[in-house]
Amino acid sequence: MKKWQLGILLGGIACSCAAFLLFDFRIAASNTSSEKNIATTRIGDRLPAAMQRREKINLVLIGEGPLITALQKAVEAKMNSAGIGDIELVEEIARIYQGPVLVLKVAKPSSFWTPFFATSQFTIEAGYSSNGDTNFMRQTPVTLQIRGDLALLMYGEYKVSDRSWGIISRPGYHQILADYLAREIVTTLKDLYRVSISGVPV
Numbered sequence: 001m002k003k004w005q006l007g008i009l010l011g012g013i014a015c016s017c018a019a020f021l022l023f024d025f026r027i028a029a030s031n032t033s034s035e036k037n038i039a040t041t042r043i044g045d046r047l048p049a050a051m052q053r054r055e056k057i058n059l060v061l062i063g064e065g066p067l068i069t070a071l072q073k074a075v076e077a078k079m080n081s082a083g084i085g086d087i088e089l090v091e092e093i094a095r096i097y098q099g100p101v102l103v104l105k106v107a108k109p110s111s112f113w114t115p116f117f118a119t120s121q122f123t124i125e126a127g128y129s130s131n132g133d134t135n136f137m138r139q140t141p142v143t144l145q146i147r148g149d150l151a152l153l154m155y156g157e158y159k160v161s162d163r164s165w166g167i168i169s170r171p172g173y174h175q176i177l178a179d180y181l182a183r184e185i186v187t188t189l190k191d192l193y194r195v196s197i198s199g200v201p202v
Contacts, residue, residue, distance in 0.1 A: 028172070034158040034180075036159075038155070042151070057085040058100065058101040059075060061089070063104075063106035067106060071182065075178075075185065085100065087102075097134070101134055102189075105125040107122050109122035115167065116168070118165075118173045120177060156188060
């Protein structure tokens with residue numbers, strides 16, 4: 001093989017490797033499932049007006065790595081299509097926020113990725129508070145301070161397992177996982193928001 005042919009071949013391999021590592025694309029089938037443990041709580045008698053219209057929801061993401069970035073994108077898209085509220089990303093968790101808050105804690109995934117096959121296992125905790133109080137997400141038991149007419153709370157733990165195969169870039173695989181998580185979490189929130197003014201329990 002001539003040097004220029006070898007150079008073209010090596011350049012093509014390098015470009016292909018870079019594409020699989022840097023760009024989001026996938027033609028893949030996925031088998032993604034999760035063991036879910038979800039609890040919801042309703043405190044109060046009347047549905048506040050803020051819950052009946054599109055509102056700002058603070059989003060706190062706790063974790064590291066590209067899955068966190070993909071999850072932010074996916075949650076924003078799913079919340080927008082669900083019509084629940086507009087996401088505003090906040091960098092650190094606080095004890096209380098002005099307005100609802102969604103907190104997502106993502107454990108470091110145990111994963112294996114190749115361009116043609118990938119698998120992952122990890123846990124994510126999801127907590128939502130309609131009144132902005134995040135005390136329920138803390139390990140030490142606390143007293144929840146009710147401000148206003150009603151507090152709607154959700155806490156969920158998702159133990160996720162995935163096997164995907166096809167043509168999958170690394171960012172594409174993270175987006176597969178993030179889209180699944182966003183769909184599961186927003187579905188739970190949609191059910192939580194289906195609370196009537198007449199006081200039907202969550």
